Amino acid sequence: MLAAVGVASQEELYAEIPETVRLRAPLDLPAGISESELFAELRRLAGANSPAGAMVSFLGAGAYDHYVPAVVDAITGRSEFATAYTPYQPERSQGVLQSIFEYQTAICELTGLPVANASMYDAGTALAEAVMIAVTQTGRKRVLVSRGVHPEYRQVLATETAGLALEIAEAACDDGVTAAALRAADTAAVVLQQPNFFGGLEDMATAARAAHDAGALFIAVVDPIALGILAPPGDYGADIAVGDGQALGNPLNFGGPYLGFMAVGEALVRRLPGRLVGETVDGEGRRGFVLTLQTREQHIRREKATSNICSNHALNALAALVYLSWLGKQGLPELGLLCARKADYLRARLLEIPDVAPYTAGPIVREFALRLPRPAAGIISALAERGYLAGVDAGRFYAGLDDVLVLAVTERRTRAEMDAFAGALADELATPGADRG
Amino acid sequence: MASTIYERSRPGRRAFSLPPCDVPERRLEELLPETLRRRAPARLPEVSEVQLVRHFTELSTLDYGVDTGPYPLGSCTMKYNPKINERVAALEGLRDLHPYQPESLAQGALELMYTLERWLAEIAGLAATTLQPAAGAHGELTGLLLMRAYHEARGRAPRKIVIPDTAHGTNPASVVMAGYEVLSVRSDGRGGIDMDELAAALDGDVAGLMLTNPNTLGLFDEHIVAIAETVHAVGGLLYYDGANTNAVLGLSRPGDMGFDIVHFNTHKTFSTPHGGGGPGAGPIVVRDTLAAFLPVPVIVREADGRYRFDYDRPQSIGKVRTFYGNFAVLVRAYAYIRALGGEGLRTASEAAVLNANYVLAGIRDLFDVPYDRRCMHEFVVSAEPLKQYGVKALDVAKRLLDYGVHPPTTYFPLIVPEALMIEPTETESKDELDRVIAAIRAAVDDAARDPELLKTAPHTMPVGRLDEVGAARHPVLRQRCPEDGV
Numbered sequence A: 001m002l003a004a005v006g007v008a009s010q011e012e013l014y015a016e017i018p019e020t021v022r023l024r025a026p027l028d029l030p031a032g033i034s035e036s037e038l039f040a041e042l043r044r045l046a047g048a049n050s051p052a053g054a055m056v057s058f059l060g061a062g063a064y065d066h067y068v069p070a071v072v073d074a075i076t077g078r079s080e081f082a083t084a085y086t087p088y089q090p091e092r093s094q095g096v097l098q099s100i101f102e103y104q105t106a107i108c109e110l111t112g113l114p115v116a117n118a119s120m121y122d123a124g125t126a127l128a129e130a131v132m133i134a135v136t137q138t139g140r141k142r143v144l145v146s147r148g149v150h151p152e153y154r155q156v157l158a159t160e161t162a163g164l165a166l167e168i169a170e171a172a173c174d175d176g177v178t179a180a181a182l183r184a185a186d187t188a189a190v191v192l193q194q195p196n197f198f199g200g201l202e203d204m205a206t207a208a209r210a211a212h213d214a215g216a217l218f219i220a221v222v223d224p225i226a227l228g229i230l231a232p233p234g235d236y237g238a239d240i241a242v243g244d245g246q247a248l249g250n251p252l253n254f255g256g257p258y259l260g261f262m263a264v265g266e267a268l269v270r271r272l273p274g275r276l277v278g279e280t281v282d283g284e285g286r287r288g289f290v291l292t293l294q295t296r297e298q299h300i301r302r303e304k305a306t307s308n309i310c311s312n313h314a315l316n317a318l319a320a321l322v323y324l325s326w327l328g329k330q331g332l333p334e335l336g337l338l339c340a341r342k343a344d345y346l347r348a349r350l351l352e353i354p355d356v357a358p359y360t361a362g363p364i365v366r367e368f369a370l371r372l373p374r375p376a377a378g379i380i381s382a383l384a385e386r387g388y389l390a391g392v393d394a395g396r397f398y399a400g401l402d403d404v405l406v407l408a409v410t411e412r413r414t415r416a417e418m419d420a421f422a423g424a425l426a427d428e429l430a431t432p433g434a435d436r437g
Numbered sequence B: 001m002a003s004t005i006y007e008r009s010r011p012g013r014r015a016f017s018l019p020p021c022d023v024p025e026r027r028l029e030e031l032l033p034e035t036l037r038r039r040a041p042a043r044l045p046e047v048s049e050v051q052l053v054r055h056f057t058e059l060s061t062l063d064y065g066v067d068t069g070p071y072p073l074g075s076c077t078m079k080y081n082p083k084i085n086e087r088v089a090a091l092e093g094l095r096d097l098h099p100y101q102p103e104s105l106a107q108g109a110l111e112l113m114y115t116l117e118r119w120l121a122e123i124a125g126l127a128a129t130t131l132q133p134a135a136g137a138h139g140e141l142t143g144l145l146l147m148r149a150y151h152e153a154r155g156r157a158p159r160k161i162v163i164p165d166t167a168h169g170t171n172p173a174s175v176v177m178a179g180y181e182v183l184s185v186r187s188d189g190r191g192g193i194d195m196d197e198l199a200a201a202l203d204g205d206v207a208g209l210m211l212t213n214p215n216t217l218g219l220f221d222e223h224i225v226a227i228a229e230t231v232h233a234v235g236g237l238l239y240y241d242g243a244n245t246n247a248v249l250g251l252s253r254p255g256d257m258g259f260d261i262v263h264f265n266t267h268k269t270f271s272t273p274h275g276g277g278g279p280g281a282g283p284i285v286v287r288d289t290l291a292a293f294l295p296v297p298v299i300v301r302e303a304d305g306r307y308r309f310d311y312d313r314p315q316s317i318g319k320v321r322t323f324y325g326n327f328a329v330l331v332r333a334y335a336y337i338r339a340l341g342g343e344g345l346r347t348a349s350e351a352a353v354l355n356a357n358y359v360l361a362g363i364r365d366l367f368d369v370p371y372d373r374r375c376m377h378e379f380v381v382s383a384e385p386l387k388q389y390g391v392k393a394l395d396v397a398k399r400l401l402d403y404g405v406h407p408p409t410t411y412f413p414l415i416v417p418e419a420l421m422i423e424p425t426e427t428e429s430k431d432e433l434d435r436v437i438a439a440i441r442a443a444v445d446d447a448a449r450d451p452e453l454l455k456t457a458p459h460t461m462p463v464g465r466l467d468e469v470g471a472a473r474h475p476v477l478r479q480r481c482p483e484d485g486v
Helices: A010-014 A035-047 A070-076 A094-111 A123-138 A151-160 A204-213 A266-271 A298-304 A314-351 A376-385 A415-430 B049-061 B083-089 B107-124 B136-153 B170-177 B195-201 B224-233 B242-247 B288-293 B327-366 B384-389 B393-402 B430-449 B451-455 B468-473
Strands: A142-146 A167-171 A189-194 A217-222 A240-244 A260-264 A277-281 A287-291 A367-371 A404-408 B128-130 B160-164 B181-185 B206-211 B237-240 B261-263 B284-286 B298-301 B307-310 B379-382 B419-422
Touching (some): A010 B327, A035 B083, A035 B107, A035 B327, A070 A314, A094 A260, A094 A277, A094 A287, A123 A189, A123 A266, A142 A151, A151 A167, A151 B136, A189 A204, A204 A217, A277 B468, A298 B170, A314 A404, A314 B049, A376 A415, B083 B327, B107 B298, B107 B307, B128 B288, B136 B170, B136 B206, B136 B237, B136 B242, B136 B284, B160 B170, B206 B224, B242 B327, B284 B288, B327 B379, B327 B430, B384 B393, B384 B430, B393 B419, B393 B430, B393 B451
Parallel strands (some): A142 A167, A142 A189, A217 A240, B160 B206, B206 B237
Antiparallel strands (some): A240 A260, A277 A287, A367 A404, B128 B284, B298 B307, B379 B419
């Protein structure tokens, strides 16, 4: 091959790299190993963790331990999907393109909004992009975000828009739901999450009206499983809906990769960031699918693009589509109701424990928050030793809420597990002087 | 064409099974007030499990992946994705970890991330890593936000970022998202940055420069040391778009070239699958002067060998995504680097460069070669000579589909007319490279003999050339539902 190229040595191929920037020492990395050694090393690392299946988990807060059916792995594991890239050649990529089209349709159905993009990185980045749409659309620089929106989503929003000179104002969320009086004047967008970080259910319709009365867009951060039983954003007038699709057939994976979904009203189609797949025909009138409205995108518009995103989380979106197709029209509401019943049951059981009080007092669908008589961090540690992932300590995100525990209940939790957990928590709280927080 | 999953739906069919309700069966009306309830169910498909599997299996057969055949898509580094990486990423002890479970129950995950951060820093020749960014473009935005924080900490507020005209479109788009202005500089006659233009562009208002090296022409910028010196001299920083790192692993490090911030595309350089468009990962590595600004949390190793997340970083820019990064993708990147080791990585880059030069030698007589230099891991030719037959780069690409080879990237970089950008990668053997060369030669042969054959290609795909203009003019972005009457 060297002869065909016309060089005498491999080294000659690098003649154009200045000698001063050539690395002449070997990289300081461990030497390569065989596949069986590699498997053993990764098994050792995996073994140093406690996966959800080895514990009884009530952890949620943006990542949920729903069962992932076998069909999801079977389909997403097909290498034609997994090892392809962005469908730049539509005639040879109809599978990826059609599946994205079907995914977009499913997100439209879930959210009640007419247009969804091909997916984004996660809920936090999708929220940041949604706010950027609102800023461009309204020409305003102020954004009003409820403190009930997941604190990490808000942190991503603040970080990613740091160069855009926005004013990000917070709406109070002191009793588990966002304060009713929203100061939406001169605001580009009002953002609420449904259910919110504490599992509380917001009056989205009233908030949407307040936003629209002030000429602002209303952005709803929503949970796809809860949309089986909760009113969709389209019903209460949301202009943009975003959320995390992890719960739809994607493993926990220590926080990623997940998928951010985004849906908008017709008026915002050309401001959408990211990939969009559309239906079209070939010369013989046969249906086919292509990437479309690409004049919004960076590879054509460069600095005038709606966003810098040049990919999507296609394989995660495929998992979400397969999962939603597995659940189907009947299964999604059934799952939503099952989680709501179990969450309602567990909350009632835990509230029987002396000195445990509700933080989210109203209706819930899967997640809820409790006030404990002691800091949550110590309780979480103590219960971890008993095999429970008890929930998330709200105090890690909210000053003054050190005693608030946020718990999620999926369909995987049995009554027996919940009863035993209630016993363990009661036991822990009854132990005098056991405050190890 | 395949039916859609919605067209296969029949009322009452189901694939799902859920555990029985073992708690009191309170009615939805008791649990939720009417104003909060959904009125009508989402019209999701109703199919049996076998229908579901057959539908998506049929769709998969319409696609082309690295496992299907050669995929010389320039700038995308479509190398083979080792199967062991899939197996280890699926280990329950890595896959089923909740991001908020106590650190004491995730020590293996933290160790893996901590170790990978150090390996990436060594490969980059820089000091500190964040694994958070989800993609290359996301790494760019993160890097630019770090630049902003760096300048602000020095009481400066420069407004411009210099970008060469060969840059990926994500570069200027990221610059605008980060609140900066784009200052574009042209390439010189050898495909590198025009040093006179650069000198004229640089002043105290320049926050930094973004560069891909080797650049999108597949050429190593010979002036990199001088470029770094002049940018640093006005107080600017250098950002390395790592899309083309596959050319230089273990051979030349961005940090040694003078770059201050580097992103890697794990889905290009470190063999993690592209997934039909994602997920990938875009970790970034920075010089020690920028480490304090990295996103939180940072992983630290205590004296007793335990790992923990450190959120107490007062100068941090914050968070660029929820949780810690695309962990399952990073597991695969870890496995790849561990399997190859330092020497293996260098060998991979050497083979990638040799393969690109071999394919160029095999087809250079057919095309214009706009910058006739030694290419690195990819190269760009112009299909202008085929205009005499009325044939364009796009037509060549479509004809290659008929020959069973995935086409190259077309019409990029923008400074080369009728560009074909070819990156074979190191994982193709000489036999496959000869197949790619033969397919390209056959397509060009067809152009001379029967141009219509190219202009109407492809001829062997499930669909013919699709009407993209019509798709954009009358967007149909979701399945029409018969009951909506549209």
